[in-house]
Amino acid sequence: MIDITALQAQFGSELSLSEFRDNRRVICPAEKAHALLSHLYHAAGFNYLVDITAVDYLEWENATDRFGVIYALLNMEAGERLYVKVFVNDPHPTLPTVYNLWRGADWMEREVYDMFGITFAGHPDLRRILSPDEFTAFPLRKDYPLKGRGERHNFPVITRADS
Amino acid sequence: MAVGLPENVFLTKLDVAANWVRSNSLWPMPFATACCGIELMATASSRFDLARFGAEVMRFSPRQCDLLIVAGRVVTKMLPVLQRIWLQMPEPKWCISMGACACSGGVFDTYAVVQGVDRFIPVDLYVPGCPPRPEQLIAGIIELQNRIKQTGTLNGREFIQRTEATGPEPLELEELRRLRQATPVEGLPIFHAPDLKT
Ligand code: SF4
Numbered sequence: 145m146i147d148i149t150a151l152q153a154q155f156g157s158e159l160s161l162s163e164f165r166d167n168r169r170v171i172c173p174a175e176k177a178h179a180l181l182s183h184l185y186h187a188a189g190f191n192y193l194v195d196i197t198a199v200d201y202l203e204w205e206n207a208t209d210r211f212g213v214i215y216a217l218l219n220m221e222a223g224e225r226l227y228v229k230v231f232v233n234d235p236h237p238t239l240p241t242v243y244n245l246w247r248g249a250d251w252m253e254r255e256v257y258d259m260f261g262i263t264f265a266g267h268p269d270l271r272r273i274l275s276p277d278e279f280t281a282f283p284l285r286k287d288y289p290l291k292g293r294g295e296r297h298n299f300p301v302i303t304r305a306d307s
Numbered sequence: 308m309a310v311g312l313p314e315n316v317f318l319t320k321l322d323v324a325a326n327w328v329r330s331n332s333l334w335p336m337p338f339a340t341a342c343c344g345i346e347l348m349a350t351a352s353s354r355f356d357l358a359r360f361g362a363e364v365m366r367f368s369p370r371q372c373d374l375l376i377v378a379g380r381v382v383t384k385m386l387p388v389l390q391r392i393w394l395q396m397p398e399p400k401w402c403i404s405m406g407a408c409a410c411s412g413g414v415f416d417t418y419a420v421v422q423g424v425d426r427f428i429p430v431d432l433y434v435p436g437c438p439p440r441p442e443q444l445i446a447g448i449i450e451l452q453n454r455i456k457q458t459g460t461l462n463g464r465e466f467i468q469r470t471e472a473t474g475p476e477p478l479e480l481e482e483l484r485r486l487r488q489a490t491p492v493e494g495l496p497i498f499h500a501p502d503l504k505t
Contacts, residue, residue, distance in 0.1 A: 275419070276384045283418055292418025296383050297426070302390055304429045304469035 146170075146188055146226060155180055169227040177230045178240040181215060185245045190217040190226060193246035196253060198260045202286040211237050211262060232262060241267040259284035326459040329373070329399065330452040331361040336372035336396065338389060341379030343406035343438045350441035360448055369395040374451070376444075377430075380408035381421045393428045399463040401455070403447055404430045407437040425474030 201207035209231035261282035407413035412422035
């Protein structure tokens with residue numbers, strides 16, 4: 145089991161741990177995120193990155209930050225899971241990439257970028273992964289309307305005469 | 308017959324002959340993007356056996372097909388592909404929109420899903436259902452065969468008059484226009500596209 149006091153001694157006391165049943169979450173400030181994840185990868189044996197995802201806390205009660213980026217980690221030997229949560233803010237939400245630690249982060253970071261517009265500095269190929277390349281919005285942000293801004297109607301109409 | 312034809316010769320019109328041939332050998336192009344595709348496969352396989360209606364030759368090359376079956380939801384990224392496939396199919400060609408999603412977007416009323424393929428390509432026949440049963444799709448194909456037999460012509464003259472888009476206009480156009488005026492978004496090229504018929 146990861147020891148939070150040891151982590152706090154190493155990365156500062158802003159680190160906090162919350163727990164619900166067997167779900168353990170470390171909240172970490174953005175500037176220390178890469179150092180912490182690197183430590184978890186190299187020293188604590190979290191050799192598998194399960195997922196990277198994000199949450200938009202716009203208009204969330206008592207929320208102080210706009211986006212939370214969540215790294216789900218798994219230690220395959222010990223079977224231990226850990227969630228690392230990092231908050232980033234507008235206007236340019238940016239985090240360092242973890243592609244150098246886990247290669248699987250490649251597409252996950254592209255997905256987070258595509259859906260939330262959070263950039264990952266140092267990512268080798270940060271393009272959209274799901275939406276079309278011409279798409280200009282970040283659809284999972286809470287200020288983006290569910291029905292879009294007319295993208296789905298913006299195509300040429302083919303009639304029998306032109307086909 | 309007064310002309311005295313030999314026994315194995317009969318007279319017909321070229322249109323009728325062409326229609327008879329075409330309607331009984333529809334070659335479908337399966338555009339199966341979602342769950343309706345599974346039902347389309349079931350329709351083609353032994354239990355429902357689309358071969359009974361001459362439409363079993365599913366070709367995955369649009370150049371060899373004359374019936375496009377859009378089975379499943381079409382997202383905005385896929386629509387240009389669908390349009391290109393439609394344009395690549397040789398005349399005469401028909402299109403069946405299969406299932407609620409292809410006809411109207413179904414329950415997926417979101418930014419990513421096209422609200423009915425008939426807005427952007429011509430559709431001849433709609434098969435409702437979520438998903439339609441194979442029998443329903445077969446009924447649709449029989450209906451299309453009847454239509455080809457009744458209205459088809461040798462050189463596809465019946466298509467020439469159809470210059471209007473078949474599908475409805477987006478319901479939200481008004482809403483979008485209001486939204487655009489209320490909160491203009493700077494530097495959003497898709498949003499500024501002029502062809503939201505003003
Ligand atoms: S109509 Fe129903 S079965 Fe067909 S693609 Fe849509 S959700 Fe799937």
